Amino acid sequence: MAIASIKNVKIAGMAACVPERIEENRDYTLLPPDEIEKYIETTGVERRHCAIHDGSICTSDLCQKATEGLLEKLGWVKEEVDLIVFVSQTCDYRLPSTGIVLQDKMGFPKSTLAFDITLGCSGFVVGLGVAGNMVSTGNFKKCLLMVGNTQSEYANYKDKSMWFLLGDAGTVTALEYNPEEADKIDICYSTDGSGRKHVIVPDGGSRNPVSLKSFEEEAVGDGNFRTRLDEKMDGVEVFAAAITGVPKLYKQLLQEFNIDNEKMDYCLIHQASKVLFEKLRKKLKFPEEKTPMNLKDFGNTSGATIPLLMVCKLKEELESRPLEMVMAAVGVGFSIGTGRITTNKIKVCDLMYL
Numbered sequence: 070m071a072i073a074s075i076k077n078v079k080i081a082g083m084a085a086c087v088p089e090r091i092e093e094n095r096d097y098t099l100l101p102p103d104e105i106e107k108y109i110e111t112t113g114v115e116r117r118h119c120a121i122h123d124g125s126i127c128t129s130d131l132c133q134k135a136t137e138g139l140l141e142k143l144g145w146v147k148e149e150v151d152l153i154v155f156v157s158q159t160c161d162y163r164l165p166s167t168g169i170v171l172q173d174k175m176g177f178p179k180s181t182l183a184f185d186i187t188l189g190c191s192g193f194v195v196g197l198g199v200a201g202n203m204v205s206t207g208n209f210k211k212c213l214l215m216v217g218n219t220q221s222e223y224a225n226y227k228d229k230s231m232w233f234l235l236g237d238a239g240t241v242t243a244l245e246y247n248p249e250e251a252d253k254i255d256i257c258y259s260t261d262g263s264g265r266k267h268v269i270v271p272d273g274g275s276r277n278p279v280s281l282k283s284f285e286e287e288a289v290g291d292g293n294f295r296t297r298l299d300e301k302m303d304g305v306e307v308f309a310a311a312i313t314g315v316p317k318l319y320k321q322l323l324q325e326f327n328i329d330n331e332k333m334d335y336c337l338i339h340q341a342s343k344v345l346f347e348k349l350r351k352k353l354k355f356p357e358e359k360t361p362m363n364l365k366d367f368g369n370t371s372g373a374t375i376p377l378l379m380v381c382k383l384k385e386e387l388e389s390r391p392l393e394m395v396m397a398a399v400g401v402g403f404s405i406g407t408g409r410i411t412t413n414k415i416k417v418c419d420l421m422y423l
Contacts, residue, residue, distance in 0.1 A: 113343025117236035131239025190400025192372025223300035236368030339398035
């Protein structure tokens, strides 16, 4: 049973950054306006912040800007940071790790441990468990958990099932060893690798290296086209896995840590699509006012969803009063995480743009 109850760790602050460039879904040229409105109604996404995928803005750049702003707000100096965990599926290079690139690029000391975790939509929940456990020992005093993706590069313009959904963002969460003022961080995980074929970029890795065939556009049904370097998603399978797997794991969280839904300030659900979000909200038994949503303006930002949601929707409350929240995310793999976190007047930067 994959359970983490993290002690001695305080969430000190959060920040997020998105590309300035906006893709308006209503500007899509391959469908008539009435068809576009149907997609918007189903997904809940009207626009997305998307990088131009020419190498000028990568996930690391978004996380770097967010981190610089948060360090300034917290008053942390880089020499104090001894752990960087970078969680993404859109890294700068196949190797080296992007966390290592950021250590040098941002001027952190060589004594800093930096590494990557390759995960999608469950990335924040998993990253929080990994980084939090490392800090809880006291061996690491200050940690930067950077989570983000510039996954819009995987959406083919001719594939309506993906184009309307994917947005880009980079986030950072500051964790510190602080036994006296520790927050509650309790997490449950599950993994079902049999679902790996349902959300996948088929080519570009070692299993299926890039070839000339990788660039050929193929008809994939319903008038959609994609290459083998674009993201393929079986929406029916993802939906089925989410509405069965997430409530089951959330029930385990409630039982394991004696959590009462009524006492939670908010439930933070991964922003995949409006239809799935609403289904999960009802299954987890939370009212609309306790389940903030930012799909309309950002789309599905993968692992960045939950911290981006907190920065955009809960900044004032996070800074002014203690909050107790539960969270749930399901992503590529399938990888699922549920958790409970508390915060106590943490520092949150205004949303940044690059």
